[in-house]
Amino acid sequence: MSSSTSSTKGPEITKWHSKDGEFRRQVSSFRNFVQSDAAAAFPAEAGRYHLYVSYACPWAHRTLIVRKLKGLEDIIGVSVVHYLMGPNGWEFSSPDEVPGATLDEINGAKYMREIYFKAEPEYAARFTVPVLWDKKKQTIVNNESSEIVRMFNSAFDGLLAPEYRGITFYPEDLRQQIDELNEWIYDSVNNGVYKCGFAAAQEAYEKNCHALFQSLERIEEILKTNEFLLGSRFTEADLRLFTTILRFDPVYHGHFKCNLKQISTGFPNILRWTREVYQLPGVKDTVNMEHIKKHYYMSHTQINPLQIVPLSNGPNLDAPAVKPATRPY
Numbered sequence: 090m091s092s093s094t095s096s097t098k099g100p101e102i103t104k105w106h107s108k109d110g111e112f113r114r115q116v117s118s119f120r121n122f123v124q125s126d127a128a129a130a131f132p133a134e135a136g137r138y139h140l141y142v143s144y145a146c147p148w149a150h151r152t153l154i155v156r157k158l159k160g161l162e163d164i165i166g167v168s169v170v171h172y173l174m175g176p177n178g179w180e181f182s183s184p185d186e187v188p189g190a191t192l193d194e195i196n197g198a199k200y201m202r203e204i205y206f207k208a209e210p211e212y213a214a215r216f217t218v219p220v221l222w223d224k225k226k227q228t229i230v231n232n233e234s235s236e237i238v239r240m241f242n243s244a245f246d247g248l249l250a251p252e253y254r255g256i257t258f259y260p261e262d263l264r265q266q267i268d269e270l271n272e273w274i275y276d277s278v279n280n281g282v283y284k285c286g287f288a289a290a291q292e293a294y295e296k297n298c299h300a301l302f303q304s305l306e307r308i309e310e311i312l313k314t315n316e317f318l319l320g321s322r323f324t325e326a327d328l329r330l331f332t333t334i335l336r337f338d339p340v341y342h343g344h345f346k347c348n349l350k351q352i353s354t355g356f357p358n359i360l361r362w363t364r365e366v367y368q369l370p371g372v373k374d375t376v377n378m379e380h381i382k383k384h385y386y387m388s389h390t391q392i393n394p395l396q397i398v399p400l401s402n403g404p405n406l407d408a409p410a411v412k413p414a415t416r417p418y
């Protein structure tokens with residue numbers, strides 16, 4: 090599909106807010122599940138599914154981390170878009186042109202939108218990442234990160250080496266607590282930073298910024314006594330929060346005006362926890378701060394028209410995660 094015809098379809102790429110000035114995230118459209126059962130519509134198979142991500146995107150980043158920590162890299166391939174989201178949305182580039190990016194070896198698309206139209210010619214919503222693609226059925230299985238994370242957590246276990254099979258980030262005994270944390274953290278933190286950054290009215294910005302920092306204070310309290318959000322185990326709740334906190338000082342504090350405090354100077358326990366998560370084996374390989382910074386500061390020209398990218402990458406996450414001397418864990 091040529092980009093000139095495709096660009097007339099779908100919503101305007103930079104139209105982020107509603108009439109009242111509030112940013113509202115659309116609901117994802119493709120909601121099927123890969124299942125371990127061989128008779129399922131989308132059964133777990135090695136080499137069948139392909140993940141489309143942006144290194145910049147916190148939602149896509151969640152799926153990359155679980156793919157890594159669950160040892161799924163040989164089973165599920167990945168394509169990485171260019172950091173810049175232009176008028177035609179996400180675009181593929183060769184790694185020579187943009188280090189870290191890839192071409193689309195699976196569908197040969199130039200733009201992410203072509204993959205959506207291949208799956209659904211009448212598709213009329215946003216062309217978001219992540220996307221989990223089924224090479225056999227030639228369609229999108231799912232484009233909702235929270236669900237892709239759940240699938241990666243267990244659906245492919247039958248294909249994995251024993252050391253990965255037992256790993257779960259959504260253990261039975263913590264499910265209710267994980268779901269409860271996810272709910273308020275999604276609303277006020279993960280999505281909260283976007284509600285600050287894309288607010289088009291002072292009141293909407295202030296309301297969401299206060300709610301964001303109230304939640305950060307609540308998280309800081311939890312991490313004062315807990316190593317991870319729910320104690321000694323790293324769970325899905327940590328994973329989902331991490332991709333937002335990683336971007337906080339270098340991006341959201343300035344670009345999205347989330348500037349009542351910084352993580353590095355204002356939240357010592359969140360900083361300690363961020364370092365612990367970053368230093369879990371494999372996690373830092375999924376972090377590309379150049380894509381993160383350039384994406385936000387250069388794509389959102391409605392809030393940063395000169396596309397200047399600030400220098401700081403945020404706190405040094407390789408520094409030791411210093412636990413308080415009086416730690417109870």
Ligand SMILES: N[C@@H](CCC(=O)N[C@@H](CS)C(=O)NCC(=O)O)C(=O)O
Nearest residue numbers: 146148215216217218219232233234
């Ligand atoms: N609910 C989705 C949200 C994904 C999302 O909003 N991704 C952004 C990048 S951070 C995107 O691709 N935006 C493109 C657009 O809205 O046009 C998920 O969690 O998977």
